[in-house]
Amino acid sequence: MDKVFDYIIIGAGSAGCVVATRLLEANAGSVLLLEAGEPDSSIFHKIPATVVKVFQQKSWPYMSVPQQHCNQREMILAQGKVLGGGSSVNGMIYIRGQRQDYESWEKDWGCQGWGYQDVLPYFKKAENNESLSDQYHSQGGHLPVSENRYRHPLTLACIRAGQQMGLKYVNDFNGWSQEGVGFYQTTTKNGERASVSQTYLKSVKDNPKLTIITQALVHKIEVENDIATGVIYSIADQAPIQVKAKQEIIVSAGAIGSPKVLLLSGIGPKQQLAQHEITCIRDLPVGENFHDHLHMSVNATIKDPISILDEDQGLKALKHGLQWMLTRSGLLTSNILEGAGFVDSQQQGRADIQFHFLPILDNFDNTPGEKEAAQEHGLTIKVGHLQPKARGRVTLRSNNPKDLPVIDPNYLGHSDDVAGNIRAVQQGLKMFQQPALQAIIKQVTEPAQTLPEDGDAIEAWMRQNIKTVYHPGGSCCMGVDPQKSVTDLQLKVHGMKNLRVIDCSICPQVPSGNTNAIAIMIGERGADFILNP
Incomplete structure (x- = not known):
């Protein structure tokens, strides 16, 4: 196998598959797509009603720490671990959030250029809606959106x-x-689930410039002089493999996986990294601002x-x-x-x-x-x-990439969240x-x-x-201040070259509703930033 690629994408979920597809369509270079899970080959991934089976079988077994505001309960925080990520195991609900969510990103979080009129074209670019075709919808995209x-x-x-x-x-x-x-409208077509794996990725799967590796556990991103140069990963407990990226490394491992990869790579809070004997390359609030519906x-x-x-x-x-x-x-x-x-x-x-x-x-x-x-x-x-204010964090358990991170969402840690859920x-x-x-x-x-x-x-x-509805975000928050955010407004990691985070972890506030369409929009927008710097 080649050891040098133009682009390396960590995570073949809803955002990662979109980015890979758009890079290949633009003939931007060779792409290595690394996925920790297996291919989505089971028939249960195709049948919409078997969502419960695939969700339980093809997810990371994440659990929260005991939640002090929820009677010290530990909670399941499963996230898709399969080609297609969440889109291969979720409830297929197509919701974008509210226009006010994105206006708030601009007004309250300083994310200029991320208002509703800025993101709407990317929702439309992704969409192939079978019944709606006004100023909010389109038919040209890879993602089928259907009536049930x-x-x-x-x-x-x-x-x-x-x-x-x-x-x-x-x-x-x-x-x-x-x-x-x-x-709800759903991401289905002709009675089948339409995951990003079976739509976006399928359209480029025969492209000779695409390499997909499943069961790939990422150990760390390699950095030289603040430039992301490569990735170390292993397949099914075998010896570590080193690969290089000529252009960019894109982290699309989700609101729990993406901070874990950055922290293992020495990007994150200096004090926390020191506890795990990891040299801090860039002191950023990675893993903070974690929240969920x-x-x-x-x-x-x-x-x-x-x-x-x-x-x-x-x-x-x-x-x-x-x-x-x-x-x-x-x-x-x-x-x-x-x-x-x-x-x-x-x-x-x-x-x-x-x-x-x-x-x-x-x-x-x-x-x-x-x-x-x-x-x-x-x-x-x-x-x-729909609009949680409590914030928690994702931290490392150890410097061993096999160990799942420690997740403390601080659920109900704000009085407005208590009142809202009542x-x-x-x-x-x-x-x-x-x-x-x-x-x-x-x-x-x-x-x-x-x-x-x-x-x-x-x-x-x-x-x-109370329990999660599996919409985590915020843990690699975008913004202009490196003390309060991890990426800039083009999703580049602050102070680093050739490194971006493209998934729902960049959301300063998770939009109001189910998050899969939002992850796909972020993938479309992130790909556009790469292709049109």
């Missing part, structure tokens, strides 16, 4: 209940205003056995499997998280609460040992606050009180026997039940 073909009656009931609460029905959560209730599952059992419980068992599973194999239709084309709600609970002119509707009782990602999966028919409204639960309980759901619900089981007005009971339940 399967709509479960429980999801429909939630959407009717949202309208009974006063939310308007929305066809497009990515237009001028996000507020309302409706169905949280959610809780507000659950109710239902009168009739119509949820998707046990649809993956026996003859039912066979029927659904055959329907999907032969016609790419039916339940298996569902991303399960079919329906959405965005609520402005404070009349602030933008939504601060997000709902995901599930036609089953959600027990998929509980911390091990906390709860048994409910074996009853029911439905879940996942509720959460409001989220209150809104979910109010939805259960609407006629469309009252007609089918047997009883609300979580939080049980709790009125929306009982803030104290909701808070106690919340601290025991």
Whole structure:
């Protein structure tokens, strides 16, 4: 294998695959794409409804440290570890956040040139939307964005209940205003998941200038005189391999992986690196500003056995499997998280609460040992606050690249986050009180026997039940001040040459909603910065 490439990309996730594709399309040179996970070859990566299987099997087993504001609970923080990264294991929801998020990046975080009108062209560049084609959408991109073909009656009931609460029905959560209730658009095509691996990367996979290496654990980036020159990695515990980059090294390993790689390379807080006997090359706040969206599952059992419980068992599973194999239709084309709600609970002119509707009782990602999966028919409204203020950090466990980092998100470490998530639960309980759901619900089981007005009971339940919704960001924050940020506004690491971070770790504040479309936008924009310096 070649040992010298023009570009080395660390991480073949949602941003990394986009960058690799755009560099090759522009004939910018040879590209080495390093991915710690395996190829996304399983059929479960293709079937939308098997999201739970791939998420649990193809993710980094990250856990938080005990969270002091959440009853000392350790929480699962899984992130995709497979070709395609998060886009190969996620819920396929296409959400860009709100225009106010990007205006805030400019106004509050000093990120000039990252306002809404600056990022919108890159969302559109990525997108191939099957039904929307106004000033917010396009058809020219690699990423299929589709209407969901399967709509479960429980999801429909939630959407009717949202309208009974006063939310308007929305066809497009990515237009001028996000507020309302409706169905998510998804990154699927013809009943299959459309990950960046199967869209972007597939379009260039036969390019002789592309080298993809899976099961590649990056040990460090090599730096000479503040110039990033190469990468040391190993495959499946074998001897370390050294490769060189003539042009640039791009770190796209996500909000947990990217800070880990930089810290191992001597880029980060000097004091922390000294504890692990790593020489500090550049003293930057790597791993700081880490934050995430949280959610809780507000659950109710239902009168009739119509949820998707046990649809993956026996003859039912066979029927659904055959329907999907032969016609790419039916339940298996569902991303399960079919329906959405965005609520402005404070009349602030933008939504601060997000709902995901599930036609089953959600027990998929509980911390091990906390709860048994409910074996009853029911439905879940996942509720959460969209603009977290608490900040945590990602730090090294040791200087051994095999060791997972230490992650302390400091969940609920800000009073506004506590209040916001209480409001989220209150809104979910109010939805259960609407006629469309009252007609089918047997009883609300979580939080049980709790009125929306009982803030104290909701808070106690919340601290025991809140968990991540897997939207981490901020840990390699962009900005103009090297004391407060890691990259500049072109995503170059401060004080370094030939080194960029391109993924959601650069977000000073994670946008309001699911983050995959945002990672892809950042990949498009980052590639543009490389190609048009």
